[in-house]
Amino acid sequence: MTTIFSPLEQYNINPILSLNLSFLDFVLPFDSLLLLGWVDFSFTNSSLAILLATTLFVFLARFSLASSSIVPTPWQSFFEMIYEFVHTIIEEQIGTKGFKYFTFIFTLFTFILSVNLLGMIPYSFTATSHIVVTFGLSMAVFIGATIVGFASHGLHFFHLLMPSGVPAPLLPLIITIEFVSYLTRGFSLGIRLAANMFAGHTLLKIIATFAWQMLTAGGLLSIAGLAPLALLFALIGLEIVIAFLQAYVFTVLTCSYLNDSINLH
Secondary structure, eight states: OOOOOOTTGGGOOOEEEOOOHHHHTTTSOHHHHHHHTTOOOOEEHHHHHHHHHHHHHHHHHHHHHTTOOSSOOHHHHHHHHHHHHHHHHHHHHTOGGGGGGHHHHHHHHHHHHHHHHHTTSTTOOOGGGSHHHHHHHHHHHHHHHHHHHHHHHGGGGGGGGSOTTOOGGGHHHHHHHHHHHHHTHHHHHHHHHHHHHHHHHHHHHHHHHHHHHHHTTOTHHHHHTHHHHHHHHHHHHHHHHHHHHHHHHHHHHHHHHHHHHHHOO
16 A cells, blocks of 8 residues: 655654753753743754755855856856846845845845755755745844834835825825835745745645656556656756746845835835
């Protein structure tokens, strides 16, 4: 009898190193445990995926750029292309004022891209398919952009909620709509990224299971199983493109939010 596993099992968070209250009793005083007792400090497969993606990118970058030259190697050209790509996004979305945030935006883009691509390796884990990870990123962008806005314009930053040319009787309604719209920025970024990665990997798992069941069934079903297998390879290519696209969209919207905070559009 063949066991068919759920395509959602790939999103299970499994602890690799558990840090529970019995361990924390030796580290933190009792008063701290009252505040932190509900927090799980375990090192999980999601934590491992994030650590691996970050480490691999940093290692490749250091290795490729350690002996940079005027005539670049293929790897040097690749990383220079990423640098110029992010630089162009900032210049188009924010302008020269945005270059001071280049390090943050470059790190954000490469982190999301690395985690997305790592998740394409069979039996790995896609951390960006979990809303808790992407929500943390989107809230960091939202809070950071808001701080930049108030630091740059003070209370005048509230003018972002009041479009010019709106009749006075409509101002309360428009301000309310703009305020709600502004707050949703902190959620929409994370939800969009997690939903796309979750849906794509779930579809891949379903098609892969379906193809495997047909190929191992024998007879004509084995021949017919080549069709979903070909579809699977096409979807893998599409998911790789989506991994790049979602990192790009997240970065562009981040720059757009920073542009509103800096230039008050």
